[in-house]
Amino acid sequence: MAMTEQISMNRAGAEAPSLPRRSRNPTFWLTAVLGVVLAVLVLPSVAILIARSVMITNPDASFGGLTIAHFTRFFTTTGVLTSTYNSIVFAVFSTVVALLFGGAQAWLVERTNMRFKPLAYMTTIISLGTPYILYVGAWLFLLGKAGPINDVFRMVTGSRGVLIDVYSMFGMVLIEGFLWSPLVFLLLSSTFRVANADLEEAARMSGANVFQTIWNVSIKMAMPAILALALFVFIRAVEAFEVPAMVGMPGGIDVLTTDVYKSIKETIPPDLGYASAYSVVLLVIVGILLYFYGKLAKNAGKYSSITGKSFRPRPFNLGPYRWVAEALVIFNFVLLLLLPLLALLWLALQPFMRAIRPSAFSAMSFHNFATVFSSEYYRDLAVNTILIGAIAATAAVVITFFVGWLSARRKPGGVVLDQLATAPLIFPGIVMGVAFLMVFLSVPVPIYGTLWALAIAYTVRYLPYGLRYSYAGVLQIHHELEEAAGVAGAGPLTMLRRIMAPLLSPALVSAWLFIFLIATKELAVAALLAGPNSQVVAVGMYDLWVNGQGGELAAFGLVWAAVMTCLAFVFYAFARNKA
Amino acid sequence: MKSVANAMLAATVAGLVCWASSARAASDELIAAAKTEGKVVWYTTMIVDQAVRPIAAAFEKKYPGVKVEFARGNSGDMALKVINEGQARNRIGDVFDGTGTYSSIRAADMVAPYTPDSAASLAPEFKDPKGYWHAENFYYLTAAYNTDQVTAEEAPKTYEDLLDPKWKGQMAWAVTPEPTGAAGFVGNILMTMGEEKGMDYLRKLAAQKITNMTSSQRTVLDRTILGESPIALMIFNHHVPISQEKGAPVEWIRMEPLVSSASLIGLVKDAPHPNAGKLLIDFILSDEGQEAVAAAGYLPSNPNVKIPHSELLPTGPKPFKANFMSPEVVDENLKKWIEIVNKTFM
Numbered sequence: 001m002a003m004t005e006q007i008s009m010n011r012a013g014a015e016a017p018s019l020p021r022r023s024r025n026p027t028f029w030l031t032a033v034l035g036v037v038l039a040v041l042v043l044p045s046v047a048i049l050i051a052r053s054v055m056i057t058n059p060d061a062s063f064g065g066l067t068i069a070h071f072t073r074f075f076t077t078t079g080v081l082t083s084t085y086n087s088i089v090f091a092v093f094s095t096v097v098a099l100l101f102g103g104a105q106a107w108l109v110e111r112t113n114m115r116f117k118p119l120a121y122m123t124t125i126i127s128l129g130t131p132y133i134l135y136v137g138a139w140l141f142l143l144g145k146a147g148p149i150n151d152v153f154r155m156v157t158g159s160r161g162v163l164i165d166v167y168s169m170f171g172m173v174l175i176e177g178f179l180w181s182p183l184v185f186l187l188l189s190s191t192f193r194v195a196n197a198d199l200e201e202a203a204r205m206s207g208a209n210v211f212q213t214i215w216n217v218s219i220k221m222a223m224p225a226i227l228a229l230a231l232f233v234f235i236r237a238v239e240a241f242e243v244p245a246m247v248g249m250p251g252g253i254d255v256l257t258t259d260v261y262k263s264i265k266e267t268i269p270p271d272l273g274y275a276s277a278y279s280v281v282l283l284v285i286v287g288i289l290l291y292f293y294g295k296l297a298k299n300a301g302k303y304s305s306i307t308g309k310s311f312r313p314r315p316f317n318l319g320p321y322r323w324v325a326e327a328l329v330i331f332n333f334v335l336l337l338l339l340p341l342l343a344l345l346w347l348a349l350q351p352f353m354r355a356i357r358p359s360a361f362s363a364m365s366f367h368n369f370a371t372v373f374s375s376e377y378y379r380d381l382a383v384n385t386i387l388i389g390a391i392a393a394t395a396a397v398v399i400t401f402f403v404g405w406l407s408a409r410r411k412p413g414g415v416v417l418d419q420l421a422t423a424p425l426i427f428p429g430i431v432m433g434v435a436f437l438m439v440f441l442s443v444p445v446p447i448y449g450t451l452w453a454l455a456i457a458y459t460v461r462y463l464p465y466g467l468r469y470s471y472a473g474v475l476q477i478h479h480e481l482e483e484a485a486g487v488a489g490a491g492p493l494t495m496l497r498r499i500m501a502p503l504l505s506p507a508l509v510s511a512w513l514f515i516f517l518i519a520t521k522e523l524a525v526a527a528l529l530a531g532p533n534s535q536v537v538a539v540g541m542y543d544l545w546v547n548g549q550g551g552e553l554a555a556f557g558l559v560w561a562a563v564m565t566c567l568a569f570v571f572y573a574f575a576r577n578k579a
Numbered sequence: 580m581k582s583v584a585n586a587m588l589a590a591t592v593a594g595l596v597c598w599a600s601s602a603r604a605a606s607d608e609l610i611a612a613a614k615t616e617g618k619v620v621w622y623t624t625m626i627v628d629q630a631v632r633p634i635a636a637a638f639e640k641k642y643p644g645v646k647v648e649f650a651r652g653n654s655g656d657m658a659l660k661v662i663n664e665g666q667a668r669n670r671i672g673d674v675f676d677g678t679g680t681y682s683s684i685r686a687a688d689m690v691a692p693y694t695p696d697s698a699a700s701l702a703p704e705f706k707d708p709k710g711y712w713h714a715e716n717f718y719y720l721t722a723a724y725n726t727d728q729v730t731a732e733e734a735p736k737t738y739e740d741l742l743d744p745k746w747k748g749q750m751a752w753a754v755t756p757e758p759t760g761a762a763g764f765v766g767n768i769l770m771t772m773g774e775e776k777g778m779d780y781l782r783k784l785a786a787q788k789i790t791n792m793t794s795s796q797r798t799v800l801d802r803t804i805l806g807e808s809p810i811a812l813m814i815f816n817h818h819v820p821i822s823q824e825k826g827a828p829v830e831w832i833r834m835e836p837l838v839s840s841a842s843l844i845g846l847v848k849d850a851p852h853p854n855a856g857k858l859l860i861d862f863i864l865s866d867e868g869q870e871a872v873a874a875a876g877y878l879p880s881n882p883n884v885k886i887p888h889s890e891l892l893p894t895g896p897k898p899f900k901a902n903f904m905s906p907e908v909v910d911e912n913l914k915k916w917i918e919i920v921n922k923t924f925m
Contacts, residue, residue, distance in 0.1 A: 146806035167790070250751075250790050252925070262921070264659075351825040353805045363826060377632070441669050448664070449671050528659070531650060531671065543651055547626045548797030 027406070027492045031413040034402055038420040041460050045435035046283070046423065052438070053276035070277030079254065087255040090172055090244070091237035097177020098233050102184025103226065105332055107218060109185075110192035111200070113315045114325040123329075123337045124182040125572055128514070129564030130340075131521035132179060132242040133541050134557035137550070138340035139175050140166060140247065141347065146355040148343075167251030176243045178336055180233050186514060190507060191225040191472065192218075200316055210321055218316075224296065225472065231293045232468060235286055239428040241524050256282060257428045264434060272434065279431040286426040290419075341558070348554035368555035378540070378556055382563065385520050385537040388451055392458035393516040396466040397508055399459075404470025405500055409482075418467065425464040429524025432461060437528050449531025457525050462515040469514070473507030474500070517568060605696065605861045610642060612854035618646040619855035622657040624677035624842060625716075626797075630875035637871045638862050645855050653795070654679030654757045661847055665689045673856035676844040679757040681712045682910045684847075691848040695861035697868075700881050704905065705841060712906060713864055714841035714880035716872050718759055719816045719891060719901055721837045723800060727828040728809040734832060735810065738768065742783050751790035751799050751808035754920055758840045758904040759796060761789075761924060762916035764813050767838045767902050769916075778919075785923045804829050813838065820888045821876050839893070839901040841880060 056065040074080060109120045127135070141147050143166035153163035165171065199221065203213045219226070244255045254262075260278045263271040318325055347353060349364040372378050400421060405411075407418035424432065436457045440448040447453050477500070485495040501508070523538040530539045537560055544553035613619070625631050627649075635647035650660065654677035661684045664670050675684065684690055694710035705714035722741075724734045735741050741750070754761045769777040789812065792799050796814050803811040804827045819831040844863060850856045862868045869881035878886060889895040 141805075144805070144807055245793060249793050252788075252791065254925075262925075352822060352827050353801050354827075355806055371628075375628075377627075437663055441663050441666070446669065448669055527656075533648060535650075543627060546653075546794040546798065548795055548801045549626075549628070550801060552628075 027411055030402060030493070031406060031411065031417065034399065034406070034417055035413065035420070037399065038403070038417060038463075041456070042420050042423050042463075044439045045427070045432065045460070048438045048442075049276045049279055049283075049431070049435050052272055053280045055273060057271065057273040067273075070273045071281075073274060074277050074281060080259070083254045083256050083259050086169070086248075086253055087238055087257075089169060090176065090240075090248075090255055091234045093173040094176035094180065094237045094240075095230055095234045097173060098180035098184045099226070099230055101177065101332060101336075102181035103188050105181075105329060106185045106188035107192050107214070107222075108325045108329065110189045111197075111218065111316045112318045112322075112325060114318060114322050114329070116326050116329050119333050120185070120329045121572065123333045124185050125568040126341075126561065126565045127179075127182045127336055128186075128517045129568050130561045131523075131538055131541055131557060133246070133521075133523065133538070133545055134344065134553070134561065135179060135340060136175055136242055136246045137545065137553070138343040138347075139178070141343050141353070142339055143171060143174075148356050151355065165251075167247060167253075169248075169253055171251070172243055172247045172253065175247060176237055176240060179243065180237070181332075181336065183514070184229060184233065186510060187229055187468065187472070188222065188225065190469075190510060191222050191476075197316070204317075210318060213316075228293060228296045228472075231289065231296060235289055235293070235425060238286065238289075239282070239425075241429055257430065260428060261430050264430065275431065275434065279428065282428065282431075283426040290422060290425070294418075341561075344554040344558055347550050348558055350551055353550045368551045369559070371552055372556045372559055381535055381537045381540045382560065384451060384534060388455045388458060388536060389516045389520040391455040392462060392519045393512045395455075395459040396462045396515050397470075397512045400463055400466030400470045400511070401501070401504065401508060402496070403463075404467055405474050405496060407467075408471050408474035409479075418471070421463040421467045423464075424460050424462075427461070429461070429522070430527070432457065433525040433528035436460075436525070440529070448529075449534060451534045453529050453531075454526055454534055454536065457529055458519045458522060461522065461525055462519060465515055465518070466511045469507045469511035470504060473504045477503050513568065513572065517564060520564060605858055609854055609858055609861070613642065613852075613858040614644040616852040616855045617644065618648055619852050619859045620671055620673045621647055621649040621859060622660055622672040622675045622680075622847075623649050623651055624654055624657060624680065625651070625875075625877070627651050630872065630877055633875055634863065634868060634871045637867065638859060641862065641867065642858060645858065647859065653677070653755050654683070655755070658683035661689055662687050665848070670847065670849050670851050672847050673850040673852045674844065674859050675847060676715050676842050677757070678718065678759050678840045678842055678904070679909065679913060681843040681845055681906060682913060685711065685910070689848045691846045691850065691853070693846045693857050693860060695857065695864055697861050697865035700866075700883055701864065702882070704903070705880050707906070712843035712845045713860070715844040715863055716842050716880055717878040718840045718842070719837050719878070719893070720759055720763060720796070720813045720840065721816055721831055722834045723803055723811045723814050723816075723819055723829055723831040725803050725806055725809045725828055726830050728806060731830070734830075736832065736834065738771075738780065738834065741810075741812075742780075742787065746787060746810055748788045748790075749808060750787060750810040750812055751792055751802050752812040753796045753799050754791045754793060754925065755795070756913075756917050758909050758913060758916075759813065759815075759838070761791070761813060761920045762913060763838045763840065763904055765916045765919045765923075766904065766908070766912055767836065770902050770908075771836055781919065781923055789924060791925055800829065816891050817876055817878055817888070820891070833897070833899045835900045837893075837899055837901040838904060840904040843906060 053070055054066050054068065056067045056069075105120050108114055109117045143149055143164050145162055149164060150162045154160065200213055200217050203217045208216065239257055241257050241261065244253075244258045245261060248255060249258055256278070260275050260282075263275045263278065346356060348368050349366070350360060351363055351365070351367065354360050403414075403417045403421045406414035408414075427435065436453070437448070440453050447456075481499055481503070482495055485499050490498065521538050523542055526536050526539045527542060530536055541553055541557060544550075544556070621631075621635075623631050625634075631649055631651060635649065638647055639645065650657075650672070652660075657675055657677055657680045661672055661675055661680075664672065665687060675681070681690065690711050692707075692710040695713070698706050698713050701713060707713070722735065735743065735746065752761050752764065756762060758766065765781060768780055771777070772780055790802075790808055792802070797818055799808075799811045800814040800818050800822065802808045804822060814831070816831045816837075819829055822829055844860055846853065846856050846860060863872070864881065866881060866883050869879040869884040872879045873884050873886050878891060886892070890897055893899050893901050
């Protein structure tokens with residue numbers, strides 16, 4: 001359907017060089033085709049949101065008449081200020097946590113001679129394959145009032161209180177930071193992997209010690225990429241939903257997205273007008289942030305270090321400090337992977353959610369696993385999810401490969417395409433779900449409730465992610481390769497196919513892998529779009545979560561995470577070989 | 580305010596009188612028409628693995644050739660689906676249920692009246708005379724406590740007891756926009772104590788810092804079982820024996836009056852499979868369908884069907900008082916109650 005059309009349109013674009021080059025400019029046509037595809041994918045959802053934000057919602061849930069009441073209400077509600085403040089604090093500190101955990105690990109793994117590197121990849125790949133709900137649930141259990149950490153605290157101190165109140169800003173920041181550190185690791189590791197080692201070696205030879213070299217050379221060289229990524233994670237944390245909903249709301253901490261969610265889900269009928277107005281304001285805020293992001297990204301090219309010359313980096317010798325790096329990676333492994341998985345295993349083996357007590361060990365059984373394996377429902381969920389994830393990842397990567405190149409090379413129209421493909425970032429998932437629901441219900445094609453509806457929405461949602469990979473990848477490849485191709489007589493499309501695509505393939509495969517893994521755990525969009533025949537894993541898990549079937553959720557989640565991890569390793573091995 | 584005990588008594592009498600008619604199966608014409616349609620799409624609020632799948636399986640067994648497809652969510656989710664599809668004139672769902680679904684979609688004029696033969700056994704309070712809705716099952720909501728952390732003597736017995744400072748930060752409830760969420764608690768207090776005293780009570784209760792959960796009542800009870808909130812408010816009493824049988828340290832409290840609510844089932848207007856939809860409604864309200872509801876641990880609306888834990892009912896061995904959140908009451912007040920929850924407790 002629409003999706004395959006887009007893919008074939010892009011393919012057709014790639015074949016264009018066989019046409020006489022005099023009569024048409026292939027770059028222009030590529031831009032035009034992509035422009036139409038992106039406009040069709042992205043603009044209707046934005047348009048419907050803006051329309052709804054200035055329309056009166058009637059009691060019978062129909063729309064009619066213009067109003068600015070929704071906006072007036074937004075700007076006069078005092079709670080909005082508190083939520084804005086909370087959103088900023090939450091986003092800033094979770095970005096810092098994610099950068100510290102993910103960034104340090106990325107540099108150590110990619111650029112140094114430390115051991116246990118596979119452990120870091122395993123931690124990242126498995127946490128990428130683990131759905132957020134599962135992850136957040138495990139952390140809430142571990143850090144909760146009845147969890148083992150507070151249990152140990154009470155045992156040691158004899159107090160009746162708690163060491164950590166997880167339902168707090170602190171808990172939110174910690175968990176969100178943990179959730180995003182694998183993304184930071186993946187994105188920064190590709191930056192560090194292709195960084196030129198000559199400069200680090202020169203610094204060491206000129207007498208700089210390990211820390212001076214890291215600070216003055218490695219970090220400075222990666223700074224444009226780090227800043228751009230930091231802003232990206234910040235924006236994503238502003239629109240984050242799972243952690244604010246599962247951790248913040250029970251703790252009474254509202255952020256902007258949970259305000260939107262509440263206006264949709266906690267009133268009957270849903271207050272779509274106010275939610276739309278709220279989203280439009282968010283759209284403007286994020287738009288401003290994206291403007292600065294664009295400025296940062298513009299400078300990112302100045303340290304591009306893959307040139308036509310050798311670009312195989314050599315590992316940096318940490319010398320006597322190697323154990324510090326290794327301890328950090330092991331600490332990450334225990335914190336981000338081992339403890340949550342053990343917590344899930346405990347919950348999966350218990351007949352109901354309970355604290356870890358010696359007396360509860362006798363109650364362990366595989367009953368929850370038996371249910372999961374014998375149910376056709378879970379198999380359908382898995383098949384649907386993998387199918388949708390693969391379609392969305394493929395479509396998003398193909399589209400953003402071209403957009404990334406056009407934008408990074410400042411081709412005419414490239415900036416517009418970049419902005420179109422980045423626009424979905426302004427949507428909190430829950431709002432995108434509502435917007436697409438309305439779009440699909442308004443089109444004459446019976447697409448609502450099918451797997452295609454989800455595949456299209458996911459594609460749009462993950463365009464910005466694909467774009468970050470391809471854009472950053474293109475920036476790392478020096479102009480001179482393209483100029484060489486041009487001198488040798490290749491048109492831009494031949495150059496893209498023969499030079500850019502092979503050189504970018506590590507970035508593109510990473511993008512595919514990343515989008516696939518995060519699409520398969522997408523909840524907020526799917527919650528509203530999944531129909532009776534298009535249920536996906538995240539929605540099924542959400543049902544189990546809200547129904548309070550924590551044991552079955554943990555069992556299914558572990559099985560699913562295991563499957564996703566196998567897939568992730570296959571793709572990872574592929575990416576590694578290509579690189 | 581009607582007491583459920585009386586209603587249930589009336590229902591029992593009515594049920595006996597109508598025994599014969601309720602046993603009658605759906606008409607052959609309806610069955611044939613439903614088979615031509617081939618499937619029915621059910622927007623349900625019941626829990627999938629516990630209730631929806633066994634009920635669907637029983638239906639498909641009885642009427643082979645009519646497949647049941649379903650989507651599950653809370654009343655708000657289901658109402659949103661029906662309303663959106665209606666506005667886009669792209670109908671998918673045939674049958675809805677839930678404690679709050681009906682009043683939202685009736686306001687949008689998206690419900691079709693239908694009175695199945697099997698509804699004859701329902702008490703008049705639990706069905707609409709015009710056939711817009713019928714009660715599918717009952718819920719009784721009350722407080723519960725963790726028996727490892729709180730003794731039976733210590734546990735709060737009355738609404739006033741909840742204001743004891745020792746429960747500050749120790750309670751949780753679900754703030755889903757349904758009469759079975761915090762909004763229903765607010766409604767119950769206002770109905771019992773009156774506007775002025777009720778609001779005064781609610782403000783004092785808000786100072787107790789109740790944990791607001793956005794997930795289901797089931798997760799609130801689980802939180803109590805886990806020991807994170809020793810006291811749970813507005814939980815379904817039928818969930819307690821289900822957990823006790825697995826060994827969970829939990830007990831429910833007869834905090835009178837309890838909140839009672841009914842999940843209302845109805846036919847969507849302009850449903851794409853109207854006959855299959857009617858057949859499903861007829862089946863769920865029949866003795867056979869209600870047996871499946873009871874087997875799932877739910878409390879059936881059909882008085883002919885026996886349940887294993889009769890103490891869960893206001894008419895059981897230990898009777899209790901309950902305020903029934905009838906569709907009329909919900910229609911009129913739910914929005915206001917939700918606003919009070921949002922303003923006072925969040």
